[in-house]
Amino acid sequence: MIAKTTSIIPLGFSAAEIKVEGAKNNGLPSFNIVGMGSRTISEARERVKSAIKSSGFSFPSQKLVINLAPADLEKDGSLLDLPIAINVLILAGELQQKDIEGCAFVGELSLDGSLNPVRGIINIVEAAKKLGIRDLFIPVKNFTQAKIISGVHLIPANTLSDIFLHLKKQLVISPPPNVVKNTNTDISTTDLPFPTLDQIKGQAIAKRALSIAIAGRHNILLSGPPGTGKTMLAKSSLGLLPPLDITEQISITKLHSLAGTTTHIIKDRPFRTPHHTSSLASLIGGGAKATPGEISLAHLGVLFLDELPEYPRSHLESLRQPLEDHEVTISRAKTKVVYPADFMLIATMNPCPCGYLGDPSHSCTCTNTRIANYQRKLSGPLLDRIDLFVEIERPKASDLLSNSSPSTSLRHDVVKNTVTDAIAIQHQRYQDQHTFNSYASAHSITENFSLSKSAESLLNSASSRLNLSARSYFKLIKVARTIADLEKSNSILDSHIAEALTYRRKN
Numbered sequence: 001m002i003a004k005t006t007s008i009i010p011l012g013f014s015a016a017e018i019k020v021e022g023a024k025n026n027g028l029p030s031f032n033i034v035g036m037g038s039r040t041i042s043e044a045r046e047r048v049k050s051a052i053k054s055s056g057f058s059f060p061s062q063k064l065v066i067n068l069a070p071a072d073l074e075k076d077g078s079l080l081d082l083p084i085a086i087n088v089l090i091l092a093g094e095l096q097q098k099d100i101e102g103c104a105f106v107g108e109l110s111l112d113g114s115l116n117p118v119r120g121i122i123n124i125v126e127a128a129k130k131l132g133i134r135d136l137f138i139p140v141k142n143f144t145q146a147k148i149i150s151g152v153h154l155i156p157a158n159t160l161s162d163i164f165l166h167l168k169k170q171l172v173i174s175p176p177p178n179v180v181k182n183t184n185t186d187i188s189t190t191d192l193p194f195p196t197l198d199q200i201k202g203q204a205i206a207k208r209a210l211s212i213a214i215a216g217r218h219n220i221l222l223s224g225p226p227g228t229g230k231t232m233l234a235k236s237s238l239g240l241l242p243p244l245d246i247t248e249q250i251s252i253t254k255l256h257s258l259a260g261t262t263t264h265i266i267k268d269r270p271f272r273t274p275h276h277t278s279s280l281a282s283l284i285g286g287g288a289k290a291t292p293g294e295i296s297l298a299h300l301g302v303l304f305l306d307e308l309p310e311y312p313r314s315h316l317e318s319l320r321q322p323l324e325d326h327e328v329t330i331s332r333a334k335t336k337v338v339y340p341a342d343f344m345l346i347a348t349m350n351p352c353p354c355g356y357l358g359d360p361s362h363s364c365t366c367t368n369t370r371i372a373n374y375q376r377k378l379s380g381p382l383l384d385r386i387d388l389f390v391e392i393e394r395p396k397a398s399d400l401l402s403n404s405s406p407s408t409s410l411r412h413d414v415v416k417n418t419v420t421d422a423i424a425i426q427h428q429r430y431q432d433q434h435t436f437n438s439y440a441s442a443h444s445i446t447e448n449f450s451l452s453k454s455a456e457s458l459l460n461s462a463s464s465r466l467n468l469s470a471r472s473y474f475k476l477i478k479v480a481r482t483i484a485d486l487e488k489s490n491s492i493l494d495s496h497i498a499e500a501l502t503y504r505r506k507n
Contacts, residue, residue, distance in 0.1 A: 003090035003097060006104040007083035008127045009075055010120030010258060012290070012337035015127035018080065019069040022087035027063035033084070035068030038076040047078070047109050048085045052092075055113035055161045060092045074334055076289060079118035082107035082137065085160055099167045102134030113160040115139035117263050122254040125149040137163055143175060144264050145257055148250055194238035196412040200229050202395040204410055207233070209390045209503055211415045214240045215422040216482030217436035219323065219345040219385060221308065224392030225359040230348040233392075234304050237346060240416050241269045241301070242423055245433065248300050251340065255292050255299055270301035272343075276310040284318050290330045290337045295322050298343035308347040309377040316382055319345075323385040326439075345386065349378075361394055387438065387475055388503040422485040437482045442474055449481050454494040462501055476500050 003022040008015050031045045052059050066084055068075055083105040089095045106124055108116040118124075121142040128136045129152045136154050138146055143156035155173050157163045165171035197207050206222060206229075213220040214237055222230045244252070244267065253266040274283055274294040285293030295303055305311060322328045326342040352371045356362035366374075408414060427433050429448055430440075440448065451459070459480075463473050479500040480492045489496070 001091060003087045005083040005086045005090075005100060006133070007080055007106055008104060008124045008131075009077065009079060010123040011073075012335070013123070013254070013258075013339055015120070015123040016073060017127065017131055018073075018075065018083075020080065020083040020087050021067040021069060022084075022091050023065045023067075024060055024091040025063045025065070029061045029063065031064045031066075033066045033068070035066075035071045036074050037068055037080075038074070040078050041068070041075055041080055044078065044081050044084055044109075047081055047111060048088060050111040051081070051109040051113040051160055052085055052088060054111060055159065055164070057089060057094050057164075058092055059088065064088065064091060077118065078108035078116075079106050079120075079124075081109040082115065082160070082163075085109060086163070089164065094164065095167060103137060103167075104128055104131075104133045104135070105137045105163075107137070107139045107157075109160065115141075115157055115159060117141035119260045120254075120258045121146045122149060122250060122257050125152050125154070128152050140176060141263055145253055145262075147175075148246075148253065148265055195232050195236050196239055197236050197410060197415055198412045200232050200236065203229055203233065203392060204407070206390050206392050207410050207415070209388050210237060211240065211419055212479065212482050212486065212503075213237075213344065213346070213388050215419045215486055216387075216426070216478065217344050217438045218387035218479060218482065219438075220347070220388040220390065221383075221386050222346070222348045222390050222392055223351055225362070225394055226350060226355045228392045228394050230392060231306060234302075234306075234346045234348065235271070236412075237302055237344075238269070238271055239412060240419050242420060244269060244300070248434070252300055255296050255339065259292050259297060261297070270298050271304060272298040272301070273304045273306065276305075276307060276312075278315075280312075280315055280318060283315055284322075284330070285328055285337075285339055286330050286332075290332055290335060292339050293328070295319070295328060295341040295343060296339040299340050300342055301344070303343040303345050305345065305347045308349045309374055313377055313379070316377070317379060320382055320385060347386070351391075358391075359394060383505055384469070384471055386505075387479055389505045390503065391506075418486055421488065422482065425485045425488070437478045437485070440474075440478055440481075442470075445474060445477055445481075449477060450491040451477075452491050452493050455480070455492050455497045458494045458497045462497070466504070472504075476504070479503060 001024045005020045007018045007020055009018055033041060033045060049059055066087060086105050090097060106118060108118055110116055117139045122145060125146045126149055134153060136152055138154060138156055140156040140158050143154060146154050156175055157173055162171060162173055166173045209220060210233055222233060224230055249265060252270060256262050256266055272294045281287045283294050285296055322341040328339050328341045330337045351357040352364055352366045353374050354365050357364045426436050480496040483496040483499055484492050
């Protein structure tokens with residue numbers, strides 16, 4: 001006797017259909033699973049056997065063989081527990097093959113027959129939609145995330161017994177009453193505790209540079225002595241970022257589901273702050289299961305690297321390709337996974353190991369050799385991928401307790417509205433809701449960017465005097481274009497080029 005059930009497993013940023021085949025033969029009682037499964041899948045034998053018996057069903061006392069097809073695809077995770085159990089119930093005569101036509105099953109079983117949530121549920125639901133699955137049985141705790149994908153009939157179950165009764169039409173499993181329908185209005189953004197620009201005293205130049213960086217999705221490096229507000233400036237970006245649309249919510253939630261960090265819908269742009277002692281795999285992604293790293297978990301949000309030179313050089317150099325391509329490729333002996341990594345980099349650093357180089361209030365205690373070695377940790381190719389460099393000075397003590405309001409142009413609400421308008425201008429320019437000036441290619445710059453004659457003359461003069469590389473040349477134009485968008489100017493003027501030049505790295 002042969003039984004067949006359908007399941008789906010995450011495969012990188014996509015998913016793959018798995019056919020679970022079961023056979024019952026004469027011989028000594030045994031239960032074997034074949035088909036290139038990991039140790040987690042091999043251990044499913046005990047979970048499935050206990051769950052079936054705890055649910056009140058009989059377990060066949062014959063030779064059972066479960067095959068996971070395709071056999072050449074490596075499979076990992078406990079999400080195949082449920083389809084294996086359904087297969088065994090068919091072999092035991094508890095269910096008929098016709099009972100599960102058009103159905104797919106995903107879920108981890110507890111020993112008592114209850115269902116536990118699994119990773120990568122959005123990948124699974126997206127694949128089920130493409131495969132034309134009629135009913136997808138999932139753990140109830142995965143339903144909140146899964147419902148964000150429309151067009152698939154989801155059946156969220158608590159136990160194996162509930163699924164059996166539903167298939168036998170003795171029970172109708174309904175979605176949890178506290179879960180609303182999947183509509184844009186039902187998914188609201190939760191307010192996060194972040195500092196605003198109004199809470200940061202002084203730092204007018206840094207605030208201006210930060211608004212430019214956010215408006216055009218440019219990478220920015222803040223350099224200055226300790227205690228000058230670099231971290232607060234970085235965190236204030238949370239209140240300036242535009243809200244997520246439904247497509248972005250799906251993409252971000254999908255990555256966090258694969259990483260196993262949440263079973264809910266991600267409603268806010270991520271702000272990831274990995275420590276400088278983090279491993280390379282945790283930063284870039286990888287490990288035994290090739291899971292997403294911090295740069296992918298920061299997708300469509302901010303990756304904040306505090307004290308950039310403190311990170312190992314190998315970690316920093318591994319950021320070069322993701323900063324350029326907005327994705328990361330993780331290759332293993334038997335698999336190759338591509339994860340999106342479209343993040344905005346905000347980095348901070350001290351000017352020297354002691355932090356007080358150039359600070360009029362403190363004398364620097366570092367030798368020239370220590371300063372050179374410290375700054376040499378950041379390679380030229382990496383710095384070439386950062387668009388804005390800002391040197392932050394220590395605010396005056398008299399300004400720290402001042403109750404005076406910031407200038408109108410630097411008020412948090414004004415900056416946010418200006419940034420929002422600039423982003424809308426870019427979306428209209430590129431006819432894409434997810435494209436910014438920093439993404440523009442050389443061809444796109446030629447087609448979409450208009451420079452006044454004086455701006456072009458200043459640009460070429462600066463390029464000749466500063467010996468700019470091609471990347472730096474176009475990067476300068478992109479930053480100037482964002483400045484022009486903030487001022488709602490159709491053309492890039494010489495004032496925009498001049499301001500963009502002030503944010504160049506000082507050699």
